[in-house]
Amino acid sequence: MKKSKKLFLVGALFTSVSLLLSGCGEGDSDGASGDGEKYVVATDATYAPMEYMDDSGKIVGIDIDIVDAIAEEAGIEIEYKNYGWEPLFSAVQNGEVDFAVSSITITDERKETFDFSDPYYFANQLILVPEDSDVKSFDDLKDKKVSVQINTTGHEAVKDLLGNTSSSIVATETMPLAISEMINGNADAAVGDNAVINEYKKNNPDVKLKVIEDDSFEKEYYGLMMKKGNDELAEKLNEAIQSLKDSGKLEEITGFKVE
């Protein structure tokens, strides 16, 4: 009697666990592909003003405004999920999310693993230095310590200048951290995207810093990143981006014309 009761309990446990697990599986597939109406979008909400969390925990920013406009244009529903920069790539690769928006620059290396939409924004790298610094161009950073956000295109550019494994590169988790490394004297300059650097300067007028532009940086184009072979979604997004460009709505959001 006792034994059978135990067996029953074990059986009940297994059933409930398997039910739970199958429930999870269904939930996932609902989120990722679903009925083609609702799309799950991954982002790294630590990149003001492009994507960040407001004081109520909502994900907002220029990127988010653009994707909202795209969604409206394409007649789809969007759910944002904050993944963080590195997990975002594996989430797209595994099909956990439909696409990612996070100021992701379209590069040839990334194109090997992912598909991108047409560019919806362009950026260039800026150099941020203390006001009394003698740095005038990117080349002047050759014998200096430079802080960047880890694994961004700014990091790539600085790696090209100083060497892949140089110890003069201070690569931090976020751009605000990279800037504070420079302010605290751990680095002579910080390199990052124009939007973020300008936003920082605007928000901290009392910190004595100057911004240096350099034409040697390649212009970078942001794209929506999706899993390879996702042509249907790419087409849908590209159509929407094109009509936003045509109607001038994209220019309204970004403040400049994206060709």
Place this chain on the structure above:
Amino acid sequence: MDFLDAIRWDIVWNYRDLFIRGLWITLSLTLLGYIGGIILGLLLGMGKLSKKKWIYYPSKYYVDFFRGTPLLVQILLIHLAIIPTIFGHSLGYFVSGVTALVLNSAAYNAEIIRAGIQSIDKGQSEAARSLGMTSKMSMRYIILPQALRRMIPPLGNELIALLKDSSLVTVIAANDILYAGKVVAGAYARFWEPYITVAILYLLLTYVFGKIITYVEKRFSNSYVPPKKKTISVTDRGRVGGIGR
């Protein structure tokens, strides 16, 4: 084997300098943090045993704070707030990293040392005192040598834990092992090869540390027999190398 063919160790090899530097940075952060942590921990552990309130309470609150807050927060606080405020500028990730690890592991060591000392029977110090030793002498010659032996296993644990915890300094861009892994993972958007390499390097270090700890434990254990005197008869064994018998 598609899976094995797809593995690309060359991406790790391209960044080998970063991994080698990471190994040294992790190793030196850990060892400096550990040595500093033991010295400061010894003082704090004694402080927690002190009857003087002005020694006891600061030691107690110190341990409470550093055991009660995450190391990650301590690292950020020291690197971004405390050191820049005191010195006017940052002293680099290495100084911040060592400082954080010393301060953090001292709190844990203090408790290990306090518990070790308290575990020695009161009769031991009473006997020492009755032989005419001062309380300082009885602590130094009678209590500490016995307590030290009991502290070795938990202190060894602390070394391994500190080694792994040192990976948190990656957040202040310290060029440790994990940092190298992150850079490679980001450069290629591949995660297997870099993080497996990181895991293997940590495993290598913990393995070596584990061997050293086992050796030290054996060396100071009660039943230790010096290798050269293996011929000594069984009945004599208890006396050889034993402490406090």
